[in-house]
Structures are given as structure tokens and as C-alpha cells.
Amino acid sequence: GGETCEYDLNIKAAFASTSTAQWTILVYMDGDNDLEAFALGDLNEMEAVYAPGDVQIGVLLDRAPGYDTTNGDWTDTRVGVVRHDNNTDVISSVLSSWGERNLGDESTLADFIEWGMTALTADNYALILWDHGSGMYGAMVDETNGGDYLNTEELAEALSDQPDTLDVLAFDASLMAQVEVMEAVSDYVDYFVASEEAEGGDGWRYTELYRELIQRLPLTPAQFASGIVQNAETNSSLVTMSASDTSSSAGLISSIKTFVDAVLANATQSEWDAIFEARDAAPAFAYPELRDLGGFMTAVAQYVSQADISAAATAVLTALDTTVVQNYSSFHAGGTGLSVYLPDVGDTVFNRYERLGFAEDTGWDNFVTTLVAQSPVDRSTAARDWAESNDLRSTAYGLGTVSGYGMVYTGLSIHQPDNQDWYRFTLAEAGSATDEVSIEFTHADGDLSLSLYDGDGTLVQTSAGSADVESISLDGLAVGQYYVLVTGASGVVNPDYTLGFDAPGETDDWAEGAGGNDAQNKASPISADTPYGGLSILGSDLDWYQFYLPRAVDVESVVLTSTFDSSQAILQMQLYDEAGALLASSTPTATGATLTYNAPTGQAYYVLTMRSQQLGADPEDDFVPYSLEVAEQQGDPDLNEAPTATAQNVTPTAASSYEVTLTGTDSATDSGDLTYAIVDPGQYAELQLPRISTG
Structure with a gap:
């Protein structure tokens, strides 16, 4: 008829493409744990991007019971191609069930890679591993399958059994940019992308990342890997990210072996004291035994006077600079791209460390075993401050x-x-x-x-x-x-x-950033056990911060401390979960405020700092500087009290055997057997207690 009908016309113009796609991106998403809701959110972020024919995105998603009930609330493992849609709440991709698979089993990862390389053939392949991460200890925790996870050796095994080399291996997981992990996969991938520090619960921003990568097509593997790092610089959930060229890793590994040989051959007690100080000076991450490799070698080169050791450390720095092709680190994190295992004096060396290829190729296990046996340098004259280590x-x-x-x-x-x-x-x-x-x-x-x-x-x-x-x-x-x-x-x-x-300039603090941090969704990322100064409250300002506690066996609670001039104003801290629920509020102290909370690990938390009482001038004009620290309290995870253990006399249970039983009790659980071993007389049984996941 004569009526006018208005409508929208959307035209999707595909890139000119060949018969084979330029890139296939495979995302191995372990949502079979407390990150399930984040997994669904990130898959929706991927669906929001229109991918041309030259880019294919395949996904494996495993879900868990009891966390997120949206999108059908299925709990098995499903695989499929990401389908574009603009609905950020509903998963539209058609995913086929593989039944319940264990994402902590290398065969599941190997099967997924093989599926992707067969069904989604391309000139280049990128694999993203999505979940909790713990560096060399492992990643991909599957709660339905008893908390099993991929350790470093299993990861390498899964990658080794593939028809083609991966151009890029990337981790949307915490702490995985460790030289031990890179060395383990270097024969099977061309570029290695990961974060030295823990990631926030939100992880990567896939809509922005994929759009940026697609807009830059065609991309070489080096450009693809570097693009991930460049995108991380704009993501408030990330404080570190690096891309390493594994073709240069042999030179780095060789230089580290030369360093180890030089130390073990030449170090006297004074050199070991200096190396211990260098270890202390290197930037640390969420696990304090993971130290920045570049920071450590820089400190060794300056602190150690023995010529061979100092020269070897400098050579490692040169090789590291060649290997790390793109690096982002916030000014607080201080990362140079790859961390390395450096336990403290008196620590017990990780019981599987010698099995890692890095240890075998460099002798680093011998180095750290000798290091932890040293007598620490006396620091009793004064306490180390929150800005350490900054001796260089x-x-x-x-x-x-x-x-x-x-x-x-x-x-x-x-x-x-x-x-x-x-x-x-x-x-x-x-x-x-x-x-x-x-x-x-x-x-x-x-x-x-x-x-x-x-x-x-x-x-x-x-x-x-x-x-x-x-x-x-x-x-x-x-x-x-x-x-x-x-x-x-x-x-x-x-x-x-x-x-x-x-x-010069207007009063501001570094955490405000370009858009401020006055709301939970604009929270500035911080790390546990890293004090932050140079913060301020101006007038009725609100300061929000986000920190993430990676899964760890020894974190019982967190202690938040804010230091400020309490004669000027009283500031209050409040701790929130990701849903915005208030968990705890601070109490005032003589020098500021403190807050303690029994915090499950594997979660993101939010801190709100605000003025609660004005004691000085007009609050709208009053500038209150303060510092903030989130400290991990060591102890038994998720227990209100420390457990007690009883040792029982051994009694014969067979003609030539003994049974040893360990019994543990705590206020939250019933008494029960923890483990036992049958050993022959005169033999020793070693009980290995692995680093486990909690939360």
C-alpha cells in the first residue's frame, strides 16, 4: 500500500579468501570448575565477532554442575565451530557432545587439536588454553574428574602427537609465561604467548582481540602472537603478557646451562650470598617462587663480582631479549617476559622439578637445590619495605x-x-x-x-x-x-x-587511569602480596581495585591493609565478590585500616576504598594520600583452624610389611585417614603431597 516501512540492511562483506583459511583458532575451554560462568561469557564474546572465511574459530567447552545454570545447564564436554551472533547472553554456536571428557587428560587435548586440524584446515593454527594456571605445576583443572589437571609433561605429550606444528600456543590462564613451560613445548609450537602474573577472572577480552586480529589480516604467526600482547595492554584484568619465539629458545636454554655451570664451578659463599640477594631483587609473581628471569640475571650481573658468573648472566639477558619478541608489563609488575623457578633459601624443591626437560637441559635443578641449602644473608637490621626489590x-x-x-x-x-x-x-x-x-x-x-x-x-x-x-x-x-x-x-x-x-599537573594517582576507577566494572587490577603506594582519595572519590587469588594450597585468608594519615581523614575498605556482594569491611588502626577475610582461592575479589570520616578541611577539596596492600595469609586452605595430626606406632600387618597411617582432624571436617603406605622392613616410603587445587 501507501505506507512507508523502515528497515535496517546489514551487509557482511567477506575478505577475499583462498580455498584454505589463513587461520584456525582453537580454544580449549575448561569451564568444569568455578570459572564456568566466565567460560560462557568469553564464548559469547567470541560469537560477537563476525569472522571472515579466512578465519575459523573452533571451541571445546567443558562445563560443571552447580555453578552456572544458564544456556541449558549441560555439564558434559562439547565441541563445535563458533557461530556469529549479537546476543551476549545466549550461546548460539552448535556444539556436539563428546560425553564427559577429562580436560586434565592429555588425550582430550590431543583429540581436540586433531579434530581442529582435520575439520578446520588452515595455513596457520593457534591454540588457546583457557582456565586456571599455575605455571610449571600445571593448568586445566577438571573438577568433575577429581580435580585432575594437565601437568607440564602431559601438555608436551598432547602437543607432540599432532599432524602439524602449532604456529601459536597461547594461555588465557595465570602464571604460564615460565621458561620451564616454554621449553617443554618449544619443539611443537612456533610462538608461545602467556602471562607471568596471575590474570583477573575476566581474562582476555575476546571481542576486541579477535576484531583487532581480523582487521590486520593477513597475519604472520609473529604478528598474530604480538597482537595478543598488544591487546593485553588495554585490558585492566591483565598486568603482564609476552610472546616468545621458540626458534630462539635453544640459544636461551644453552646460555642458562652455561650460567649454571659457571655458578656451580666458581661460586664461593660470597657469590652465593650475592645470588641469594639477586633472587630477592627479581620481581616476584602470585607464587613467590616464580621470579622474573630477566630481573634475576640483571641483578646477578651487578651483584656478583666473579667474572665468569657475571658474564654468563649477561649472556642470558642477551638470549632472553632475542627470544621474547613482544612484552607487556605494567610498571608495578616489572616483568621481562618469562619467569623461572627460584625457591627461597630453606624451601623444599618441587618434587617433580627434575623431570622437566628444562631441568635436564640446563641443570637448573642442581642450581636451585644448592641455592636453597645456603644460609640466608642476615637482614635483621630493618624490615624490607613494600617497594622491594628495587636495588637496581x-x-x-x-x-x-x-x-x-x-x-x-x-x-x-x-x-x-x-x-x-x-x-x-x-x-x-x-x-x-x-x-x-x-x-x-x-x-x-x-x-x-x-x-x-x-x-x-x-x-x-x-x-x-x-x-x-x-x-x-x-x-x-x-x-x-x-x-x-x-x-x-x-x-x-x-x-x-x-x-x-x-x-606539575592536577592531583591524580596512577590507578585512576584514563577512565577512572570509581565503579566496580572499572576496577584497577592489583596483585596480592604487592603493596601499592601513590594512591589518593580526593573529595568524595571512590577507588575500586580488583585482585585474583590463583588456586594455591597454602592460602588461608587475605589481609588488606591501607595506610594513611588518620588525623586528616578516616578511610574505609570494603571487600566484594565478583557478583557485587559485600564480604567484609575494614576496621581502623593507628596508622590506617585493616581487613581480614577467609578467602577461597581461584576467584577474583574487589576492594572499594572510600572516605568514611572527615577530620580536616573541606572534604571536597581535601586530598588524602594512602597506600594499599593485599597480603596472602599462609595456612591450610579453606579451614577455620589448623589441622592436627597424630602419629601411630607401626604394627606388623604381614610377615614382612608395616602399615603407616596418618590421621588428620580440623574444626570443619570429621577425623579420617589421609593416606597410608605398605613398606618392607629396612625400606623407605616417600609420601608425595602434590600441589593441589582448592576453592
Whole structure:
């Protein structure tokens, strides 16, 4: 008739393609645990992207009972091709059931890769492993199958039994950018992409990532891997990500073997003391025994005077730089791309470590076994502060861009005579006559000096007086990066000093970012056991932070500590879960506020910091600086009290056998047998208690 009908016309124009796709992306999604809801969300993110014929996306998704009841609430394992749709709540892809499969079994992964390479042939293949991660300890925890997981050897076995080499292996999982893991898979993949640090529960942002990659087609494997890292830089759930070229890994492994040989052949006690200090200086991640490889070798090269050891450490740095082709690390994380296993003095070496190919090829198991047997250097003169380890300019603690009046960092110390504290900061505007950097301390407790360096490491000025304050003007300094060095005069220690800035520009803190962090969905990512300074509340500001507790056997609770001037204002912290439910609130202390919560691992948590009471000037104009730390409390997981154990006398149960029974009790469970072993007389039975998953 004569009526006008309005409608929308959508045209999807495919890229020009050949008969074979350029890329097949295979995503192995282990949602058979407490990440089920995140798995469904990420699959919906993938469906939101229209993939041209040159890109195929295959997925294996395993679900769990009891976590998420949407999208049919099925709990088996299903496989299929990702289908485009714009509904972010409903899974539209047609997935075929494989029954209940164990994603912690290498055969399931091998079958999925074979399916993808057969059904979705392409010139290039990328495999993304999606789940919890624990570095060399393993990943892909399957709760339906008894919490089984893929260890490093099983992962390599699954990859070895394939008709074609993977161009890219990437982990949307925590802590997997470890040199031991990369070495294990280096014969079967061309590029290795992973994060040194724990990831937030949201993980990757697949809609943005896939769109960016598709827009850049055609892509080489190197460009594909680097694109993942570049996308991570815009993702608030990620603080590290790197891409490594496995074709260069042989040179890196060889250089590490040379380093181990040099240490074991030449190290005296003084060298071992220096190596221990270097281990301490290297950036640590969610598991403290995982240390940044580059940070460690940089510290060794500076701390160790023995020529062969120092030269070998420098050679490792050169090889590492060749291997890591793209790296992102937030200024707090300090990662150079790959971590390495470095247990502390007195620790027990991981009982499967010697089975790893990395240990066999480098002798690193012998190195760490010797390291943990050393006597630690005495640090009893003062406590190490939250900004450690920052003894080198290359490992300077990153303060980000400093701006505004009265930005302070409290709770710092020169904890031993040879301690040096380096800090890195950026000026976004040129300095003026009212701008300065300063330290405040009690001179009688130990005289300190303050030095300022430019971005190239050239000394600008030093302040070394005899008062309780040292200050250096920022007047005339251009926009750019600078360094501050705090040292004890004549080798003294000082248990407490404050670093402060009056800097050009408006008052701000680094965590605000471009869009602020005043809502839960804009929370700034932080890491457990990493204190953060340079934070501030201005007026009625709200500051949200997100941290993630990876699955670990020894985390019982978290302790949140906020430090601020309680004579100026009272700040309060509140802890929330991912759904926005309030879990706990802080209580005031003499120096700030504290909060303790028995936190299950394998989850993301959110911290809200806000003003609860004003004691000073107009709250809308009042600037309250503070620091924040989330500390993991060690203990037995998910128990309200520590368990007790009883040892029973052994009694014969057979002509030549003995039975040993361990019994454990706690306030939350009934008494019960934990494990037992039958051994012959005169023989030893070793009971291995593996690193297990909780939560």
C-alpha cells in the first residue's frame, strides 16, 4: 500500500579468501570448575565477532554442575565451530557432545587439536588454553574428574602427537609465561604467548582481540602472537603478557646451562650470598617462587663480582631479549617476559622439578637445590619495605606519572647497609619552581641521601644534608622519565622514610587511569602480596581495585591493609565478590585500616576504598594520600583452624610389611585417614603431597 516501512540492511562483506583459511583458532575451554560462568561469557564474546572465511574459530567447552545454570545447564564436554551472533547472553554456536571428557587428560587435548586440524584446515593454527594456571605445576583443572589437571609433561605429550606444528600456543590462564613451560613445548609450537602474573577472572577480552586480529589480516604467526600482547595492554584484568619465539629458545636454554655451570664451578659463599640477594631483587609473581628471569640475571650481573658468573648472566639477558619478541608489563609488575623457578633459601624443591626437560637441559635443578641449602644473608637490621626489590636502576619500582601536590609513599626503609632504593617516575608536564621530590625521615635513626637521575641514568642532582628532610627541585625538568635513588649515608640503615612529590599537573594517582576507577566494572587490577603506594582519595572519590587469588594450597585468608594519615581523614575498605556482594569491611588502626577475610582461592575479589570520616578541611577539596596492600595469609586452605595430626606406632600387618597411617582432624571436617603406605622392613616410603587445587 501507501505506507512507508523502515528497515535496517546489514551487509557482511567477506575478505577475499583462498580455498584454505589463513587461520584456525582453537580454544580449549575448561569451564568444569568455578570459572564456568566466565567460560560462557568469553564464548559469547567470541560469537560477537563476525569472522571472515579466512578465519575459523573452533571451541571445546567443558562445563560443571552447580555453578552456572544458564544456556541449558549441560555439564558434559562439547565441541563445535563458533557461530556469529549479537546476543551476549545466549550461546548460539552448535556444539556436539563428546560425553564427559577429562580436560586434565592429555588425550582430550590431543583429540581436540586433531579434530581442529582435520575439520578446520588452515595455513596457520593457534591454540588457546583457557582456565586456571599455575605455571610449571600445571593448568586445566577438571573438577568433575577429581580435580585432575594437565601437568607440564602431559601438555608436551598432547602437543607432540599432532599432524602439524602449532604456529601459536597461547594461555588465557595465570602464571604460564615460565621458561620451564616454554621449553617443554618449544619443539611443537612456533610462538608461545602467556602471562607471568596471575590474570583477573575476566581474562582476555575476546571481542576486541579477535576484531583487532581480523582487521590486520593477513597475519604472520609473529604478528598474530604480538597482537595478543598488544591487546593485553588495554585490558585492566591483565598486568603482564609476552610472546616468545621458540626458534630462539635453544640459544636461551644453552646460555642458562652455561650460567649454571659457571655458578656451580666458581661460586664461593660470597657469590652465593650475592645470588641469594639477586633472587630477592627479581620481581616476584602470585607464587613467590616464580621470579622474573630477566630481573634475576640483571641483578646477578651487578651483584656478583666473579667474572665468569657475571658474564654468563649477561649472556642470558642477551638470549632472553632475542627470544621474547613482544612484552607487556605494567610498571608495578616489572616483568621481562618469562619467569623461572627460584625457591627461597630453606624451601623444599618441587618434587617433580627434575623431570622437566628444562631441568635436564640446563641443570637448573642442581642450581636451585644448592641455592636453597645456603644460609640466608642476615637482614635483621630493618624490615624490607613494600617497594622491594628495587636495588637496581633496571628494577626500579615504577611510580607511573606523578602529578599534583602532596603525593606521598610511606612505609619505606633502607633495611641493610648496602641497600639502594630506586624509583622510576614520569613527568607529564614540565617542572616549575614549586615542584620537588623529597624524602622525610628521622636523621638520628640513620642519615639518608637523595639523588635524581634522568631517563638515561645521568645524575641530575644529589641532596645529602644533615636534617630530617632531603629535597631536590624539579624546576626546569622536561616532560619524560626520571629516576630517584635513596641510599644510606656511609652505609647506615634507616627503618622508615617517606618519599614525596609536589609535581606539575592536577592531583591524580596512577590507578585512576584514563577512565577512572570509581565503579566496580572499572576496577584497577592489583596483585596480592604487592603493596601499592601513590594512591589518593580526593573529595568524595571512590577507588575500586580488583585482585585474583590463583588456586594455591597454602592460602588461608587475605589481609588488606591501607595506610594513611588518620588525623586528616578516616578511610574505609570494603571487600566484594565478583557478583557485587559485600564480604567484609575494614576496621581502623593507628596508622590506617585493616581487613581480614577467609578467602577461597581461584576467584577474583574487589576492594572499594572510600572516605568514611572527615577530620580536616573541606572534604571536597581535601586530598588524602594512602597506600594499599593485599597480603596472602599462609595456612591450610579453606579451614577455620589448623589441622592436627597424630602419629601411630607401626604394627606388623604381614610377615614382612608395616602399615603407616596418618590421621588428620580440623574444626570443619570429621577425623579420617589421609593416606597410608605398605613398606618392607629396612625400606623407605616417600609420601608425595602434590600441589593441589582448592576453592
